[in-house]
Amino acid sequence: MIQKRVLFSFVFLLIAPLWTTAYSAANFKDDDSVAVENTDARAKEQLTKSLKNFSLDQDFHYHGGVYAALYGGGGYLDSDRWNYTDTQGNIGMGNYGGSWGGIGGLKAGYQFKGWKIGRSPYRITEAVEFDGFYAGYSNPMNGYIGSFSGPVFHGKSVSPDMQLNVGIMTINDITKLITPYRFAPYIGFGVGGGIVTASNITGLAPAGAADVTHSSTTGAFVLAEILGAEYYLTDHLSIFIEGKFIYFDSSVSIFKNVERFDIMTSSAAKASFALSNFFQYIGVAGVKYVFW
Secondary structure (H helix, E strand, C coil), rough: CHHHHHHHHHHHHHHHHHHHHHHHHHCCCEEEEEEEECCHHHHHHHHHHHHHHHHHHCCCCCCCCEEEEEEEEEEEEEEEEEEEECCCCCCEEEEEEEEEEEEEEEEEECCCEEEECCCCCEEEEEEEEEEEEEEEEEEEECCCCEECCCEEEEEEEECEEEEEEEEEEEEEEEEEEEECCEEEEEEEEEEEEEEEEEEEECCCCCCCCCCCCCCEEEEEEEEEEEEEEEEEECCCCEEEEEEEEEEEECEEEEEECCCCHHHHHHHHCCCCEEEEEEEEEEEEEEEECCCC
């Protein structure tokens, strides 16, 4: 019996200090909950970052779905030269001064949910959209029209002018980076077609001759490069700014084989006038809404 009591006393003396240390380290609170201190600095930093990202995710929810947008702005139309021919044997070439004009358009498309980048709150998404807009330009030009007599060119100075109304429709593919701060930069590429209507074409008749106006419409293949940024005011409503570079298929015929076009001679001529390397540089701002 004495041996058992001695053994129990010895075991108690061994266990008691360990129990006291564990109890003290556990740091029991008044409600009997336990606060365990983590001394790993990297673990603390990772926990803080995770909590912050979780908070940002809760503040903003990116929605995939159908959307529509309206926008407006301005653009610059440019072509490096113009060319002229007619049935009287006259030819012409000159410089295109370029001009500024107003822009108005709309979009409709579908944006996909996309993919998260690892465990971060950032997301890569894709969108496919129809984009259509109108631009109006007034286009002063200058150059010479005439004919060759042997190696000598006999021409007169002309200053063509016209009103160009440009309608462009493209299908765009957009790649976007969604951030937890409601800001989303994006890039895109589009293909489609354009319609150019030239009206009030003046200034091609030589000095002293009657100045006759003409109108014409032509179409062209279009390529578009897009760069923009979007800011979400709510989960569904956003505003955006966007820059576009528009390339028309080289050689856009403004009017072709126009009857009764008097140029350099008193008789009628069928004339063809074309812009080469036709570009538009566009900047717009707009509002967009994601429906579902």
